[in-house]
Structures are given as structure tokens and as C-alpha cells.
Amino acid sequence: MSRARGRSATAPPWPVALPAALAVAFLALPLVGLLVRAPWGRLWEVLTSPTSLSALRLSLVTGASSTLIALVLGVPLAWWMARSSMRGRSFLRALVTVPLVLPPVVGGIALLLAFGRRGVVGQYLWEGFGIQLPFSTPGVVVAQVFVAMPFLIITVEGALRGLDGRLEEAASTLGAGRLQVFREVTLPLIAPSLIAGTVLTFARALGEFGATITFAGNLEGVTQTLPLAVYSGLEGDPAEAVVLSLLLLAVSVLILVALRDRWLRTGAAS
Amino acid sequence: MRSRLATLAVLAAAALGLAACGSGSTTGTPTTTGPSGPGGTITVFAAASLTESFTEIGKQFEAANPGTKVVFSFGPSSGLATQITEKAPADVFASASTKTMQTVVDAGDATGTATFAVNTMMIATPADPSEAVTSLEDLTNPDVKTAVCAADVPCGVAADALFAKNSLAVTPVTREVDVKAVLSKVQLGEVDAGIVYVTDVKGADGQVNGIEIPADQNVTTDYPIAALTGSSNAVTAQAFVDFVQSAAGQKVLADAGFSAP
Numbered sequence: 001m002s003r004a005r006g007r008s009a010t011a012p013p014w015p016v017a018l019p020a021a022l023a024v025a026f027l028a029l030p031l032v033g034l035l036v037r038a039p040w041g042r043l044w045e046v047l048t049s050p051t052s053l054s055a056l057r058l059s060l061v062t063g064a065s066s067t068l069i070a071l072v073l074g075v076p077l078a079w080w081m082a083r084s085s086m087r088g089r090s091f092l093r094a095l096v097t098v099p100l101v102l103p104p105v106v107g108g109i110a111l112l113l114a115f116g117r118r119g120v121v122g123q124y125l126w127e128g129f130g131i132q133l134p135f136s137t138p139g140v141v142v143a144q145v146f147v148a149m150p151f152l153i154i155t156v157e158g159a160l161r162g163l164d165g166r167l168e169e170a171a172s173t174l175g176a177g178r179l180q181v182f183r184e185v186t187l188p189l190i191a192p193s194l195i196a197g198t199v200l201t202f203a204r205a206l207g208e209f210g211a212t213i214t215f216a217g218n219l220e221g222v223t224q225t226l227p228l229a230v231y232s233g234l235e236g237d238p239a240e241a242v243v244l245s246l247l248l249l250a251v252s253v254l255i256l257v258a259l260r261d262r263w264l265r266t267g268a269a270s
Numbered sequence: 271m272r273s274r275l276a277t278l279a280v281l282a283a284a285a286l287g288l289a290a291c292g293s294g295s296t297t298g299t300p301t302t303t304g305p306s307g308p309g310g311t312i313t314v315f316a317a318a319s320l321t322e323s324f325t326e327i328g329k330q331f332e333a334a335n336p337g338t339k340v341v342f343s344f345g346p347s348s349g350l351a352t353q354i355t356e357k358a359p360a361d362v363f364a365s366a367s368t369k370t371m372q373t374v375v376d377a378g379d380a381t382g383t384a385t386f387a388v389n390t391m392m393i394a395t396p397a398d399p400s401e402a403v404t405s406l407e408d409l410t411n412p413d414v415k416t417a418v419c420a421a422d423v424p425c426g427v428a429a430d431a432l433f434a435k436n437s438l439a440v441t442p443v444t445r446e447v448d449v450k451a452v453l454s455k456v457q458l459g460e461v462d463a464g465i466v467y468v469t470d471v472k473g474a475d476g477q478v479n480g481i482e483i484p485a486d487q488n489v490t491t492d493y494p495i496a497a498l499t500g501s502s503n504a505v506t507a508q509a510f511v512d513f514v515q516s517a518a519g520q521k522v523l524a525d526a527g528f529s530a531p
Binding site: 112116117118132134135213217218219220223231232234235236237238 | 346420422444445447459461
């Protein structure tokens with residue numbers, strides 16, 4: 001990736017400025033709308049209402065749980081996909097990408113048909129153990145892991161594949177076992193990507209709406225996460241929906257700030 | 271390469287997030303109507319429980335008034351009312367509650383409203399019910415999983431009124447965003463019972479069982495309709511409102527299980 005030097009040669013011609021400005025306005029105006037129309041006077045009252053607090057608590061707990069599960073299951077899969085030479089690897093990669101491009105509501109229906117009380121797997125859970133994932137907090141985590149884990153897998157796998165293998169080979173030559181090499185050489189090398197992937201996964205889990213409401217339902221304190229509370233608020237008290245939207249916006253901005261080194265400076269670093 | 275992947279992931283996240291939140295329905299309303307009579311396109315915002323009957327009424331209206339086209343946006347009445355008071359380009363609003371219609375009237379977006387149908391509630395159970403649900407009282411059994419609409423949505427208000435009227439303490443496992451979502455949870459067998467409208471059970475074509483609630487225990491819901499003041503095609507909008515209340519419109523509604531006002 002070579003970049004041409006010098007501003008004059010690479011700077012876009014001026015007519016490009018108009019569509020570019022429109023793009024900026026298009027992306028920024030909805031956020032401005034949210035800020036302008038926010039009921040600032042009621043902000044504290046709405047934020048500290050029982051509905052908001054339980055939705056916030058539920059979002060943090062389920063978001064953290066699904067990120068943890070995604071790490072435990074996703075990193076091994078990423079390692080496998082990046083380093084094994086087995087057949088069907090590209091199929092596996094496509095499979096992992098599906099939840100990324102699938103509309104979340106479709107994911108929710110698929111989850112219902114698999115893990116619902118009459119689902120392919122869920123019927124055995126229900127009949128054998130009396131476990132019903134829909135309408136339960138674990139069901140929210142299942143929906144979040146389904147949509148968010150691919151972010152972690154793809155980010156970590158990309159990092160592993162882009163790694164200079166000589167360091168690992170050197171460690172291996174010096175007598176380190178494969179797990180030891182992974183822990184002491186590979187993991188530190190991919191740490192930035194691992195962190196970025198983890199933050200992205202958490203962000204995606206936090207914003208999850210479609211799969212959650214379809215698969216897990218919508219009940220305050222049990223399955224009503226922040227995005228569901230925003231949607232439900234729109235039915236009753238739109239001002240409440242706006243305040244909760246602001247809260248989610250603030251979290252998104254925090255995540256962007258946390259990721260700024262990896263994402264906002266991609267032009268410089270690579 | 272790494273940064274490009276990360277960028278891709280971020281973009282995908284943004285796209286999915288937006289797709290997940292996109293539920294607005296804004297349809298343009300071209301004004302091609304002449305001064306003579308109905309013509310052109312109108313957008314009708316209607317309660318989810320009117321999906322089947324209004325789709326049919328729309329077809330009949332288009333057939334009776336050549337040159338017209340009726341576009342529907344079905345959803346929870348309260349959400350539609352919010353969109354209307356936010357000046358969504360709608361021409362007619364048919365609500366499943368007088369209260370949500372009143373918020374539209376109060377906002378100055380509608381003036382004359384008329385009640386065009388009455389609905390009552392019913393218990394829907396899966397087509398092959400695994401648990402025995404035969405009456406309202408059974409829903410208080412903690413082993414019976416019940417789905418109802420959200421407390422702010424008309425069908426949820428009606429369900430809560432139903433439980434209150436019969437002094438029943440029912441703890442639903444989920445409060446769905448509209449009545450069709452309740453119905454689909456019943457259809458899939460994820461819940462043992464759902465409180466829906468009589469018309470929903472009829473519209474489900476045998477895919478759910480309906481358990482009648484005796485009239486003295488039941489609650490009724492009035493459905494008001496109004497042409498909206500913001501309509502850019504007021505003639506056609508009013509013609510549609512009149513058609514819903516005409517003999518032809520009332521027959522479709524009666525066939526769907528609605529009672530006459």
C-alpha cells in the first residue's frame with residue numbers, strides 16, 4: 001500500500017466538496033436532532049426511573065456476559081481458522097460472516113426455530129430440563145452472542161493471519177510448547193486487535209435490538225435491554241425514548257474514543 | 271490490512287445498528303388528484319389489528335375509485351400516532367384506541383373522528399396446546415406462559431383492563447410491541463396463551479386456537495378513524511374514511527370479526 005506524497009497531487013478537486021459536505025450533514029443531522037429535541041429538563045428524572053435503571057443494568061450485564069462468551073468461544077475459533085490447514089476453511093469463514101450481514105430480526109427467528117420451546121434443539125432443553133431460553137435473560141445473551149461474536153472472530157482472525165510467523169517459529173525453536181507460544185508470543189502481538197474486537201463486540205451486543213425482541217421478548221427487568229426500552233418508550237412516552245437514545249449515543253461515543261487509536265487514525269497507521 | 275478489516279467491521283456494525291433501528295415508514299404522497307373526485311395515492315396509517323381487513327378494504331376502494339392507490343403502514347397505534355404528530359406524510363389514521371386518536375387530535379393533526387368498529391379480546395393458544403388453558407383464570411397459573419402487548423399499546427391496555435376487571439394477577443413472560451407479535455409467539459408455541467383481539471384469531475386461519483371470553487368478563491375497544499389535516503390529498507382521504515364506514519367497508523370488517531359501533 002503505497003501512498004502518493006504531497007497534498008497538491010492527491011487533494012480532491014473542489015466539486016467533490018459538495019457531495020462530501022452533504023454526506024457529513026446527512027450523518028450529523030440526526031444526531032443534532034436528538035440533541036436539540038432532547039427534554040434536557042427531564043433528563044435526570046428519566047435516567048433514574050426504574051425502567052431506565054433496570055434496562056441499563058440489564059444491558060451492561062448481558063453485554064458483558066456475551067462479550068465474555070464471545071471471547072472464550074471466538075478466540076479459539078479465530079485461531080483455528082487462521083492457522084489450521086483443514087479443508088472447508090473458506091466455508092467456515094462465510095458461515096461466521098452470515099450473522100454480520102443477516103438482518104437481526106431474521107437471526108431472531110432463526111434462533112427461535114433452533115432454541116425455542118419447539119425448536120430443533122430447544123425442544124430437548126424444554127422436555128429434558130424444563131429450560132426455555134426465550135423470555136429469559138440468558139436468551140438475551142444468546143441473541144447478543146449470535147450477532148456480536150462474528151465481530152470478534154473476524155477481527156482476531158485477520159490479525160492472526162497478518163502476523164509475522166517468524167517470532168512464533170523462533171519461540172517454538174527455543175523449546176516453547178504451542179500453547180505457551182500462543183500465550184506468550186502470539187497473544188501480546190495481536191493484543192491491539194483483540195482489544196478492538198472485544199470493544200466492537202461489546203458495542204454490537206449493547207445495541208442489539210432485532211434478534212433480542214424477536215427471540216427473547218420484551219419484559220422489564222428480564223429481557224428489556226436499553227434498545228428495547230427505547231422502542232417501548234416510543235409507544236408511551238417519546239421523551240423517555242429520546243433520553244435513553246442519548247444514553248446509548250453517549251456510550252457509542254465513549255466506545256469510539258476507546259477505539260480512536262485503531263480506527264480514527266487508520267490513514268496514518270497500517 | 272488489519273486496519274482495513276477493523277474499518278470494515280466498524281462499518282458493518284454501524285450498518286446493522288441502523289438497520290435494526292429502522293422502523294419508520296415514510297411514504298411520499300404525490301398529489302395527482304383532480305378537483306372532480308378521488309384520485310392519486312393516499313397513505314393510511316392503521317393499527318396492526320386492522321392488517322387483514324384494511325388490506326381488503328383498500329383493494330375494494332381502489333376498484334371502486336379507478337386511479338386511486340392506497341398505501342398502508344400497519345403498526346402499533348401509539349407508535350403510528352407518534353409518527354403522525356412528528357408530521358409523517360399520512361392521509362388517514364385508523365387507531366385501535368380512542369386515547370391514541372385523541373393525542374393526534376390534540377396535536378391538531380386531525381379534527382373529525384368517527385368510531386367505525388368495535389373489537390373484543392380473546393385468548394389465543396397454540397394450535398396443538400400442550401397445557402390446558404380453557405379460561406382467563408388459567409392464566410394466573412405460574413406454569414402457564416402468557417404473552418400480552420406492551421402496557422402503552424392499545425391491546426396491552428385492553429389486556430391489563432381485562433385482568434383488572436376480573437381481579438386476576440397475571441404475570442406475562444413478555445410484553446410484545448404489537449398484537450401481531452403476540453400472535454406469532456403463540457403460533458410458534460413459545461407461549462401457552464396470548465391476549466389478542468377476536469379478529470386476530472379469526473385472521474390467523476386456524477393456526478391458533480381461540481378461547482372465548484364471556485361478554486360479562488370481556489372488555490371492548492373502539493376503533494376511531496380520521497382524515498388527517500396534514501393530508502395533501504384530502505378528497506381521496508375523506509373518500510377512504512367514508513368507504514370504511516359504508517356498507518361495503520362494514521361488511522369486510524364484520525367478516526373479520528369486528529362488531530359494528
